[in-house]
Amino acid sequence: MSVPKAQLEAFLAELRGASPGLDVTTAEATLAPFGQDESGLGTFPPQALVRAVSTAHVSTVLRLATKHGVPITPVGARTGKSGGSLPIAGGVALSLERMDRILEVNADDLLMVVQPGVRTAQVDEAAEKLGLFYPPDPNSADACTMGGNVAENAGGPRALKYGVTRDYVLGLEWVMPTGEVLRVGRRTHKGVAGYDLVGLFVGSEGTLGVATEITLKLIPRPRVVKTALIPFRNVSDAARALSSVLTSGAWPRTLELLDEVALKAIAGQGLPTPPDAGAVVIAELDGNQDDAVLSELSAVVERCASWGSLEAVVAQDEAQRARLWAVRKAVSPALRSLLGQKISEDVVVPRSKVPEAIERFKAAGARQGLVVATYGHAGDGNLHSNVLYRSMDEWPRVEAVLAELMAITLELGGTISGEHGIGLAKKRFLALELSAPLRELQRRLKVFCDPSVVLNPGKIWD
Numbered sequence: 001m002s003v004p005k006a007q008l009e010a011f012l013a014e015l016r017g018a019s020p021g022l023d024v025t026t027a028e029a030t031l032a033p034f035g036q037d038e039s040g041l042g043t044f045p046p047q048a049l050v051r052a053v054s055t056a057h058v059s060t061v062l063r064l065a066t067k068h069g070v071p072i073t074p075v076g077a078r079t080g081k082s083g084g085s086l087p088i089a090g091g092v093a094l095s096l097e098r099m100d101r102i103l104e105v106n107a108d109d110l111l112m113v114v115q116p117g118v119r120t121a122q123v124d125e126a127a128e129k130l131g132l133f134y135p136p137d138p139n140s141a142d143a144c145t146m147g148g149n150v151a152e153n154a155g156g157p158r159a160l161k162y163g164v165t166r167d168y169v170l171g172l173e174w175v176m177p178t179g180e181v182l183r184v185g186r187r188t189h190k191g192v193a194g195y196d197l198v199g200l201f202v203g204s205e206g207t208l209g210v211a212t213e214i215t216l217k218l219i220p221r222p223r224v225v226k227t228a229l230i231p232f233r234n235v236s237d238a239a240r241a242l243s244s245v246l247t248s249g250a251w252p253r254t255l256e257l258l259d260e261v262a263l264k265a266i267a268g269q270g271l272p273t274p275p276d277a278g279a280v281v282i283a284e285l286d287g288n289q290d291d292a293v294l295s296e297l298s299a300v301v302e303r304c305a306s307w308g309s310l311e312a313v314v315a316q317d318e319a320q321r322a323r324l325w326a327v328r329k330a331v332s333p334a335l336r337s338l339l340g341q342k343i344s345e346d347v348v349v350p351r352s353k354v355p356e357a358i359e360r361f362k363a364a365g366a367r368q369g370l371v372v373a374t375y376g377h378a379g380d381g382n383l384h385s386n387v388l389y390r391s392m393d394e395w396p397r398v399e400a401v402l403a404e405l406m407a408i409t410l411e412l413g414g415t416i417s418g419e420h421g422i423g424l425a426k427k428r429f430l431a432l433e434l435s436a437p438l439r440e441l442q443r444r445l446k447v448f449c450d451p452s453v454v455l456n457p458g459k460i461w462d
Protein backbone atom coordinates (compact mmCIF):
# COMPACT_ATOMS: atom_id res chain seq x y z
CA MET A 1 0.00 0.00 0.00
CA SER A 2 1.15 3.54 -0.56
CA VAL A 3 -0.06 7.13 -0.37
CA PRO A 4 -0.84 8.78 -3.74
CA LYS A 5 2.18 10.83 -4.86
CA ALA A 6 0.37 14.18 -4.96
CA GLN A 7 -1.02 13.68 -1.43
CA LEU A 8 2.43 12.78 -0.06
CA GLU A 9 4.10 15.72 -1.82
CA ALA A 10 1.53 18.18 -0.45
CA PHE A 11 2.21 16.85 3.05
CA LEU A 12 6.00 17.00 2.68
CA ALA A 13 5.89 20.50 1.22
CA GLU A 14 3.84 21.81 4.13
CA LEU A 15 6.07 19.92 6.61
CA ARG A 16 9.27 21.39 5.17
CA GLY A 17 7.72 24.86 5.28
CA ALA A 18 6.59 24.44 8.91
CA SER A 19 9.88 22.91 10.16
CA PRO A 20 12.85 24.42 8.30
CA GLY A 21 15.97 22.24 8.79
CA LEU A 22 13.97 19.09 9.56
CA ASP A 23 15.71 16.05 8.02
CA VAL A 24 13.22 14.73 5.43
CA THR A 25 14.30 12.34 2.71
CA THR A 26 12.71 10.32 -0.07
CA ALA A 27 15.99 8.81 -1.36
CA GLU A 28 15.33 5.10 -1.97
CA ALA A 29 18.72 3.91 -0.68
CA THR A 30 18.12 5.68 2.64
CA LEU A 31 14.55 4.42 2.90
CA ALA A 32 15.37 0.76 2.21
CA PRO A 33 16.63 -0.29 5.69
CA PHE A 34 13.49 1.21 7.24
CA GLY A 35 11.41 -1.40 5.42
CA GLN A 36 12.56 -4.23 7.69
CA ASP A 37 12.82 -5.14 11.34
CA GLU A 38 13.68 -8.30 13.30
CA SER A 39 10.24 -9.88 12.82
CA GLY A 40 11.11 -11.43 9.47
CA LEU A 41 7.63 -10.49 8.25
CA GLY A 42 8.75 -8.97 4.97
CA THR A 43 9.95 -5.70 3.46
CA PHE A 44 7.78 -2.58 3.50
CA PRO A 45 9.89 0.51 2.74
CA PRO A 46 8.33 3.87 3.65
CA GLN A 47 7.79 6.54 0.98
CA ALA A 48 9.62 9.12 3.07
CA LEU A 49 11.77 9.24 6.19
CA VAL A 50 11.70 12.00 8.78
CA ARG A 51 14.37 12.10 11.48
CA ALA A 52 13.04 14.18 14.36
CA VAL A 53 15.36 15.90 16.81
CA SER A 54 12.74 17.65 18.95
CA THR A 55 9.26 17.28 20.39
CA ALA A 56 8.19 20.21 18.19
CA HIS A 57 9.23 18.21 15.11
CA VAL A 58 7.22 15.18 16.21
CA SER A 59 4.20 17.33 16.98
CA THR A 60 4.32 19.07 13.60
CA VAL A 61 4.72 15.79 11.71
CA LEU A 62 1.68 14.29 13.43
CA ARG A 63 -0.49 17.41 13.17
CA LEU A 64 0.13 17.67 9.43
CA ALA A 65 -0.19 13.89 8.91
CA THR A 66 -3.64 14.04 10.48
CA LYS A 67 -4.52 16.98 8.23
CA HIS A 68 -3.30 15.25 5.04
CA GLY A 69 -4.26 11.67 5.97
CA VAL A 70 -0.68 10.41 5.62
CA PRO A 71 0.28 7.27 7.64
CA ILE A 72 3.14 7.72 10.12
CA THR A 73 5.10 4.83 11.59
CA PRO A 74 7.26 5.64 14.63
CA VAL A 75 10.63 3.90 14.46
CA GLY A 76 13.27 3.19 17.09
CA ALA A 77 16.12 0.78 16.36
CA ARG A 78 13.98 -1.76 14.39
CA THR A 79 14.83 -4.67 16.70
CA GLY A 80 11.11 -5.35 17.22
CA LYS A 81 9.88 -8.89 16.64
CA SER A 82 6.21 -8.23 15.93
CA GLY A 83 6.58 -5.94 12.92
CA GLY A 84 5.55 -2.78 14.81
CA SER A 85 7.98 -0.48 13.01
CA LEU A 86 7.15 -1.72 9.49
CA PRO A 87 5.41 1.00 7.42
CA ILE A 88 2.89 -1.45 5.94
CA ALA A 89 0.55 1.32 4.79
CA GLY A 90 3.35 3.29 3.14
CA GLY A 91 3.68 6.95 4.10
CA VAL A 92 6.35 8.19 6.45
CA ALA A 93 8.75 6.47 8.84
CA LEU A 94 9.28 8.82 11.80
CA SER A 95 12.67 7.99 13.29
CA LEU A 96 13.26 8.96 16.93
CA GLU A 97 16.86 7.72 17.00
CA ARG A 98 18.37 11.21 16.95
CA MET A 99 16.49 12.17 20.11
CA ASP A 100 19.15 10.33 22.05
CA ARG A 101 20.05 12.39 25.11
CA ILE A 102 19.90 11.47 28.77
CA LEU A 103 18.36 14.66 30.15
CA GLU A 104 18.64 14.06 33.89
CA VAL A 105 19.91 11.49 36.35
CA ASN A 106 18.63 12.31 39.81
CA ALA A 107 20.06 10.12 42.57
CA ASP A 108 18.13 11.89 45.34
CA ASP A 109 14.77 11.30 43.69
CA LEU A 110 15.80 7.92 42.21
CA LEU A 111 14.84 8.83 38.64
CA MET A 112 16.20 9.43 35.18
CA VAL A 113 14.71 11.43 32.30
CA VAL A 114 15.64 10.31 28.79
CA GLN A 115 14.74 11.00 25.20
CA PRO A 116 13.25 8.07 23.26
CA GLY A 117 16.34 7.34 21.13
CA VAL A 118 18.55 6.49 24.13
CA ARG A 119 19.66 2.82 24.01
CA THR A 120 18.41 0.69 26.89
CA ALA A 121 21.91 -0.37 27.94
CA GLN A 122 22.94 3.30 28.26
CA VAL A 123 20.20 3.86 30.85
CA ASP A 124 21.53 1.17 33.18
CA GLU A 125 25.14 2.25 32.57
CA ALA A 126 24.26 5.81 33.64
CA ALA A 127 22.38 4.50 36.69
CA GLU A 128 25.29 2.26 37.68
CA LYS A 129 27.66 5.23 37.91
CA LEU A 130 25.57 6.42 40.88
CA GLY A 131 25.13 2.98 42.46
CA LEU A 132 21.60 2.79 41.04
CA PHE A 133 19.84 0.22 38.92
CA TYR A 134 17.47 0.19 35.92
CA PRO A 135 16.45 -3.49 35.87
CA PRO A 136 14.57 -4.07 32.56
CA ASP A 137 17.10 -5.84 30.33
CA PRO A 138 15.79 -7.00 26.96
CA ASN A 139 18.46 -9.19 25.41
CA SER A 140 18.65 -6.56 22.66
CA ALA A 141 19.55 -3.84 25.25
CA ASP A 142 22.72 -2.74 23.43
CA ALA A 143 20.73 -1.99 20.28
CA CYS A 144 17.10 -1.16 21.13
CA THR A 145 15.80 2.25 22.18
CA MET A 146 13.80 3.37 25.18
CA GLY A 147 11.01 4.60 22.87
CA GLY A 148 10.73 1.08 21.45
CA ASN A 149 10.82 -0.41 24.97
CA VAL A 150 8.02 1.91 26.10
CA ALA A 151 5.97 1.08 23.00
CA GLU A 152 6.38 -2.69 23.46
CA ASN A 153 6.50 -2.72 27.28
CA ALA A 154 9.73 -4.65 26.89
CA GLY A 155 10.74 -7.30 29.40
CA GLY A 156 13.80 -9.49 29.63
CA PRO A 157 15.50 -12.07 31.84
CA ARG A 158 15.36 -9.94 35.00
CA ALA A 159 11.59 -9.43 34.75
CA LEU A 160 11.20 -12.50 36.97
CA LYS A 161 12.24 -10.51 40.03
CA TYR A 162 12.03 -6.90 38.89
CA GLY A 163 9.17 -6.60 36.42
CA VAL A 164 8.97 -4.99 32.97
CA THR A 165 9.33 -1.52 31.44
CA ARG A 166 5.86 -0.40 32.60
CA ASP A 167 6.93 -0.93 36.22
CA TYR A 168 9.69 1.70 35.76
CA VAL A 169 7.97 4.42 33.71
CA LEU A 170 6.80 7.19 36.02
CA GLY A 171 5.94 9.79 33.39
CA LEU A 172 5.93 10.53 29.69
CA GLU A 173 5.98 13.48 27.37
CA TRP A 174 3.55 12.12 24.82
CA VAL A 175 2.58 13.49 21.42
CA MET A 176 -0.93 12.50 20.43
CA PRO A 177 -1.60 11.46 16.81
CA THR A 178 -3.25 14.86 16.32
CA GLY A 179 -0.02 16.63 17.35
CA GLU A 180 -1.11 17.68 20.86
CA VAL A 181 1.73 17.43 23.39
CA LEU A 182 0.76 15.98 26.79
CA ARG A 183 2.69 15.35 29.99
CA VAL A 184 1.29 12.27 31.66
CA GLY A 185 2.32 10.64 34.91
CA ARG A 186 4.67 12.18 37.44
CA ARG A 187 8.18 12.37 38.91
CA THR A 188 7.27 10.65 42.18
CA HIS A 189 7.39 6.90 42.72
CA LYS A 190 3.78 6.93 43.93
CA GLY A 191 0.72 8.76 42.64
CA VAL A 192 -2.88 7.95 41.72
CA ALA A 193 -4.33 11.25 40.50
CA GLY A 194 -6.65 10.52 37.58
CA TYR A 195 -6.66 7.52 35.27
CA ASP A 196 -3.37 5.68 34.72
CA LEU A 197 -2.57 6.97 31.23
CA VAL A 198 1.09 5.99 31.57
CA GLY A 199 -0.13 2.42 32.03
CA LEU A 200 -2.25 2.75 28.88
CA PHE A 201 0.42 4.36 26.69
CA VAL A 202 3.23 1.99 27.73
CA GLY A 203 2.68 -1.06 25.54
CA SER A 204 0.51 0.77 22.99
CA GLU A 205 2.89 -0.31 20.20
CA GLY A 206 3.21 3.08 18.53
CA THR A 207 -0.53 3.25 17.83
CA LEU A 208 -1.76 5.79 20.43
CA GLY A 209 0.99 8.43 20.30
CA VAL A 210 4.73 8.99 20.32
CA ALA A 211 6.95 9.12 23.42
CA THR A 212 9.29 12.12 23.23
CA GLU A 213 10.50 12.11 26.86
CA ILE A 214 10.48 9.28 29.39
CA THR A 215 10.82 9.62 33.17
CA LEU A 216 12.13 6.38 34.65
CA LYS A 217 12.18 5.02 38.17
CA LEU A 218 15.56 3.80 39.42
CA ILE A 219 16.24 1.57 42.42
CA PRO A 220 19.34 0.90 44.54
CA ARG A 221 21.77 -1.42 42.76
CA PRO A 222 22.35 -4.82 44.34
CA ARG A 223 26.06 -5.13 45.13
CA VAL A 224 26.40 -8.90 44.65
CA VAL A 225 25.34 -10.94 41.60
CA LYS A 226 25.93 -14.70 41.26
CA THR A 227 25.15 -16.80 38.21
CA ALA A 228 24.98 -20.57 37.78
CA LEU A 229 24.61 -22.76 34.73
CA ILE A 230 22.56 -25.82 35.67
CA PRO A 231 22.47 -28.61 33.06
CA PHE A 232 19.74 -31.25 32.79
CA ARG A 233 19.47 -34.41 30.70
CA ASN A 234 16.28 -33.19 29.07
CA VAL A 235 14.04 -30.14 28.89
CA SER A 236 11.15 -31.80 30.73
CA ASP A 237 13.26 -32.28 33.88
CA ALA A 238 14.57 -28.71 33.57
CA ALA A 239 11.07 -27.26 33.18
CA ARG A 240 9.75 -29.25 36.17
CA ALA A 241 12.68 -28.09 38.30
CA LEU A 242 12.09 -24.47 37.29
CA SER A 243 8.49 -24.42 38.31
CA SER A 244 9.45 -25.66 41.79
CA VAL A 245 12.49 -23.41 42.38
CA LEU A 246 10.48 -20.43 43.58
CA THR A 247 9.15 -22.42 46.51
CA SER A 248 12.73 -23.12 47.69
CA GLY A 249 12.82 -19.76 49.49
CA ALA A 250 15.18 -18.22 46.94
CA TRP A 251 14.13 -15.38 44.65
CA PRO A 252 16.30 -15.51 41.51
CA ARG A 253 16.35 -12.45 39.29
CA THR A 254 16.56 -14.72 36.26
CA LEU A 255 15.71 -18.31 35.47
CA GLU A 256 16.43 -18.80 31.79
CA LEU A 257 15.85 -22.10 30.01
CA LEU A 258 17.46 -23.48 26.83
CA ASP A 259 16.19 -26.72 25.32
CA GLU A 260 18.17 -29.30 23.34
CA VAL A 261 17.66 -27.54 19.99
CA ALA A 262 18.85 -24.21 21.41
CA LEU A 263 21.89 -26.00 22.89
CA LYS A 264 22.64 -27.57 19.52
CA ALA A 265 22.40 -24.14 17.86
CA ILE A 266 25.06 -22.66 20.17
CA ALA A 267 27.31 -25.76 20.27
CA GLY A 268 30.94 -24.72 19.97
CA GLN A 269 30.37 -21.29 21.53
CA GLY A 270 31.93 -22.35 24.83
CA LEU A 271 28.96 -23.00 27.12
CA PRO A 272 30.43 -25.33 29.81
CA THR A 273 27.91 -28.18 29.56
CA PRO A 274 28.50 -31.94 29.96
CA PRO A 275 28.04 -34.09 26.84
CA ASP A 276 24.80 -35.63 28.11
CA ALA A 277 23.12 -32.24 28.72
CA GLY A 278 19.83 -31.89 26.84
CA ALA A 279 18.82 -28.58 28.44
CA VAL A 280 20.22 -25.89 30.72
CA VAL A 281 18.89 -23.40 33.22
CA ILE A 282 20.73 -20.15 33.85
CA ALA A 283 19.94 -19.03 37.39
CA GLU A 284 21.07 -15.61 38.59
CA LEU A 285 20.58 -14.17 42.06
CA ASP A 286 21.46 -10.81 43.54
CA GLY A 287 21.58 -9.03 46.87
CA ASN A 288 24.01 -7.13 49.04
CA GLN A 289 25.69 -9.87 51.11
CA ASP A 290 27.99 -12.37 49.41
CA ASP A 291 27.12 -15.21 51.81
CA ALA A 292 23.39 -14.66 51.59
CA VAL A 293 23.39 -14.63 47.77
CA LEU A 294 25.59 -17.74 47.60
CA SER A 295 23.37 -19.59 50.06
CA GLU A 296 20.26 -18.73 48.00
CA LEU A 297 22.04 -19.86 44.84
CA SER A 298 22.89 -23.15 46.60
CA ALA A 299 19.21 -23.57 47.49
CA VAL A 300 18.31 -23.20 43.80
CA VAL A 301 21.03 -25.64 42.70
CA GLU A 302 19.93 -28.18 45.35
CA ARG A 303 16.29 -27.87 44.32
CA CYS A 304 17.32 -28.51 40.71
CA ALA A 305 19.41 -31.51 41.81
CA SER A 306 16.31 -33.00 43.41
CA TRP A 307 14.79 -32.87 39.92
CA GLY A 308 17.75 -34.69 38.37
CA SER A 309 20.04 -31.86 37.27
CA LEU A 310 23.66 -32.60 36.36
CA GLU A 311 26.61 -30.79 37.96
CA ALA A 312 26.11 -27.02 38.07
CA VAL A 313 28.82 -24.50 37.16
CA VAL A 314 28.91 -21.26 39.14
CA ALA A 315 30.54 -18.32 37.34
CA GLN A 316 33.65 -17.40 39.34
CA ASP A 317 34.04 -13.83 38.16
CA GLU A 318 32.52 -11.09 36.01
CA ALA A 319 34.30 -12.33 32.88
CA GLN A 320 32.69 -15.79 33.24
CA ARG A 321 29.27 -14.26 33.90
CA ALA A 322 29.63 -12.03 30.84
CA ARG A 323 30.61 -15.07 28.74
CA LEU A 324 27.52 -17.01 29.86
CA TRP A 325 25.25 -14.12 28.95
CA ALA A 326 27.00 -13.54 25.64
CA VAL A 327 26.24 -17.14 24.66
CA ARG A 328 22.65 -16.82 25.94
CA LYS A 329 22.22 -13.71 23.78
CA ALA A 330 23.51 -15.60 20.75
CA VAL A 331 20.68 -18.16 20.91
CA SER A 332 18.18 -16.24 18.74
CA PRO A 333 20.43 -15.73 15.67
CA ALA A 334 21.99 -19.19 16.13
CA LEU A 335 18.56 -20.84 15.96
CA ARG A 336 17.81 -19.00 12.74
CA SER A 337 21.02 -20.29 11.20
CA LEU A 338 20.04 -23.95 11.87
CA LEU A 339 17.55 -24.14 8.98
CA GLY A 340 17.70 -20.60 7.62
CA GLN A 341 14.25 -19.41 8.77
CA LYS A 342 12.35 -19.23 12.04
CA ILE A 343 9.35 -17.60 13.64
CA SER A 344 9.91 -16.66 17.26
CA GLU A 345 6.93 -16.65 19.61
CA ASP A 346 6.82 -15.10 23.06
CA VAL A 347 3.84 -16.71 24.71
CA VAL A 348 3.42 -16.84 28.48
CA VAL A 349 1.84 -19.65 30.45
CA PRO A 350 1.27 -19.95 34.19
CA ARG A 351 4.55 -21.14 35.73
CA SER A 352 3.16 -24.53 36.70
CA LYS A 353 2.19 -25.19 33.06
CA VAL A 354 5.67 -24.61 31.56
CA PRO A 355 6.57 -28.33 31.36
CA GLU A 356 3.26 -29.24 29.71
CA ALA A 357 3.46 -26.27 27.31
CA ILE A 358 6.97 -27.19 26.11
CA GLU A 359 6.03 -30.83 25.53
CA ARG A 360 2.83 -29.94 23.68
CA PHE A 361 4.58 -27.29 21.52
CA LYS A 362 7.16 -29.85 20.41
CA ALA A 363 4.43 -32.38 19.65
CA ALA A 364 2.51 -29.74 17.62
CA GLY A 365 5.64 -29.13 15.54
CA ALA A 366 6.28 -32.85 15.07
CA ARG A 367 2.72 -33.39 13.77
CA GLN A 368 3.58 -30.99 10.92
CA GLY A 369 7.10 -32.40 10.44
CA LEU A 370 8.66 -29.24 11.93
CA VAL A 371 10.94 -28.58 14.87
CA VAL A 372 9.84 -26.26 17.69
CA ALA A 373 12.75 -25.05 19.82
CA THR A 374 12.00 -23.40 23.15
CA TYR A 375 14.20 -21.11 25.19
CA GLY A 376 13.69 -17.93 27.16
CA HIS A 377 12.45 -16.47 30.39
CA ALA A 378 10.83 -19.69 31.60
CA GLY A 379 11.05 -18.61 35.26
CA ASP A 380 8.13 -16.26 34.67
CA GLY A 381 6.45 -18.55 32.16
CA ASN A 382 7.56 -16.48 29.14
CA LEU A 383 8.63 -18.95 26.44
CA HIS A 384 10.34 -18.07 23.18
CA SER A 385 9.12 -21.03 21.19
CA ASN A 386 10.64 -20.94 17.72
CA VAL A 387 9.24 -22.76 14.72
CA LEU A 388 12.20 -23.59 12.46
CA TYR A 389 11.76 -23.97 8.70
CA ARG A 390 13.69 -23.80 5.44
CA SER A 391 11.57 -21.98 2.90
CA MET A 392 8.21 -20.36 2.26
CA ASP A 393 7.02 -23.67 0.73
CA GLU A 394 6.66 -24.84 4.31
CA TRP A 395 4.66 -21.78 5.38
CA PRO A 396 1.19 -23.45 5.52
CA ARG A 397 2.63 -26.01 7.97
CA VAL A 398 4.38 -23.25 9.97
CA GLU A 399 1.03 -21.40 10.19
CA ALA A 400 -0.70 -24.56 11.41
CA VAL A 401 1.91 -24.99 14.16
CA LEU A 402 1.65 -21.32 15.20
CA ALA A 403 -2.14 -21.57 15.44
CA GLU A 404 -1.78 -24.66 17.60
CA LEU A 405 0.80 -22.96 19.85
CA MET A 406 -1.62 -20.09 20.46
CA ALA A 407 -4.51 -22.45 21.17
CA ILE A 408 -2.45 -24.52 23.63
CA THR A 409 -1.20 -21.37 25.37
CA LEU A 410 -4.71 -20.03 25.89
CA GLU A 411 -6.05 -23.43 26.95
CA LEU A 412 -3.35 -23.50 29.65
CA GLY A 413 -4.47 -20.07 30.92
CA GLY A 414 -1.69 -18.07 29.25
CA THR A 415 -1.38 -15.08 26.93
CA ILE A 416 -0.25 -14.91 23.31
CA SER A 417 2.42 -12.23 23.88
CA GLY A 418 4.57 -11.58 26.93
CA GLU A 419 6.86 -8.84 25.57
CA HIS A 420 7.07 -8.63 21.77
CA GLY A 421 3.60 -7.19 21.21
CA ILE A 422 0.83 -7.94 18.71
CA GLY A 423 1.92 -5.59 15.91
CA LEU A 424 1.49 -7.27 12.59
CA ALA A 425 2.68 -10.70 13.70
CA LYS A 426 -0.16 -11.70 15.99
CA LYS A 427 -3.09 -9.61 14.82
CA ARG A 428 -4.86 -12.68 13.49
CA PHE A 429 -4.69 -14.39 16.89
CA LEU A 430 -5.84 -11.50 19.09
CA ALA A 431 -9.52 -12.45 18.89
CA LEU A 432 -8.65 -15.82 20.45
CA GLU A 433 -7.59 -14.03 23.63
CA LEU A 434 -9.69 -10.84 23.83
CA SER A 435 -13.49 -10.99 23.83
CA ALA A 436 -15.49 -9.00 21.26
CA PRO A 437 -16.53 -6.29 23.79
CA LEU A 438 -12.89 -5.87 24.88
CA ARG A 439 -11.69 -5.59 21.30
CA GLU A 440 -14.42 -3.04 20.58
CA LEU A 441 -13.50 -0.95 23.64
CA GLN A 442 -9.83 -0.92 22.59
CA ARG A 443 -10.66 -0.06 18.98
CA ARG A 444 -12.74 2.87 20.26
CA LEU A 445 -9.78 4.02 22.36
CA LYS A 446 -7.58 3.92 19.25
CA VAL A 447 -10.03 5.99 17.20
CA PHE A 448 -10.58 8.42 20.10
CA CYS A 449 -6.82 9.12 20.25
CA ASP A 450 -6.26 8.94 16.49
CA PRO A 451 -9.51 9.95 14.73
CA SER A 452 -7.92 9.93 11.24
CA VAL A 453 -6.12 6.61 11.94
CA VAL A 454 -2.79 7.93 10.69
CA LEU A 455 -0.53 6.55 13.44
CA ASN A 456 0.84 3.08 12.67
CA PRO A 457 -2.30 1.89 10.85
CA GLY A 458 -2.74 -1.86 10.45
CA LYS A 459 -0.94 -2.69 13.71
CA ILE A 460 -2.81 -4.58 16.45
CA TRP A 461 -6.07 -3.82 14.58
CA ASP A 462 -7.00 -4.13 10.90
Ligand SMILES: Cc1cc2nc3c(=O)[nH]c(=O)nc-3n(C[C@H](O)[C@H](O)[C@H](O)COP(=O)(O)OP(=O)(O)OC[C@H]3O[C@@H](n4cnc5c(N)ncnc54)[C@H](O)[C@@H]3O)c2cc1C
Nearest residue numbers: 076077078079080084139145147148151154155206211419
Ligand atom coordinates in the same frame (compact mmCIF):
# COMPACT_ATOMS: atom_id res chain seq x y z
C1 LIG B 1 18.24 -10.49 19.58
C2 LIG B 1 16.98 -9.86 20.14
C3 LIG B 1 16.66 -10.06 21.47
C4 LIG B 1 15.50 -9.50 22.01
N1 LIG B 1 15.23 -9.71 23.33
C5 LIG B 1 14.13 -9.14 23.87
C6 LIG B 1 13.84 -9.35 25.26
O1 LIG B 1 14.56 -10.03 25.99
N2 LIG B 1 12.73 -8.75 25.75
C7 LIG B 1 11.91 -7.98 24.97
O2 LIG B 1 10.93 -7.44 25.48
N3 LIG B 1 12.16 -7.78 23.65
C8 LIG B 1 13.24 -8.33 23.09
N4 LIG B 1 13.51 -8.12 21.76
C9 LIG B 1 12.57 -7.33 20.94
C10 LIG B 1 12.90 -5.82 20.79
O3 LIG B 1 14.26 -5.56 21.01
C11 LIG B 1 12.02 -4.98 21.70
O4 LIG B 1 10.65 -5.10 21.33
C12 LIG B 1 12.38 -3.48 21.74
O5 LIG B 1 11.58 -2.85 22.71
C13 LIG B 1 12.20 -2.77 20.39
O6 LIG B 1 12.87 -1.51 20.47
P1 LIG B 1 13.31 -0.73 19.16
O7 LIG B 1 13.95 0.54 19.57
O8 LIG B 1 14.11 -1.59 18.29
O9 LIG B 1 11.89 -0.43 18.51
P2 LIG B 1 11.38 -0.68 17.02
O10 LIG B 1 11.52 -2.11 16.66
O11 LIG B 1 11.97 0.32 16.10
O12 LIG B 1 9.84 -0.35 17.22
C14 LIG B 1 9.04 -1.17 18.02
C15 LIG B 1 7.67 -0.49 18.21
O13 LIG B 1 7.84 0.70 18.94
C16 LIG B 1 7.24 1.80 18.27
N5 LIG B 1 8.04 2.97 18.66
C17 LIG B 1 9.37 3.14 18.54
N6 LIG B 1 9.73 4.31 19.11
C18 LIG B 1 8.60 4.87 19.61
C19 LIG B 1 8.31 6.07 20.33
N7 LIG B 1 9.27 6.94 20.68
N8 LIG B 1 7.03 6.32 20.67
C20 LIG B 1 6.03 5.45 20.35
N9 LIG B 1 6.25 4.31 19.68
C21 LIG B 1 7.52 4.03 19.33
C22 LIG B 1 7.29 1.41 16.81
O14 LIG B 1 6.30 2.07 16.05
C23 LIG B 1 7.01 -0.08 16.89
O15 LIG B 1 5.64 -0.31 17.00
C24 LIG B 1 14.66 -8.69 21.19
C25 LIG B 1 14.99 -8.47 19.86
C26 LIG B 1 16.14 -9.04 19.33
C27 LIG B 1 16.47 -8.78 17.90
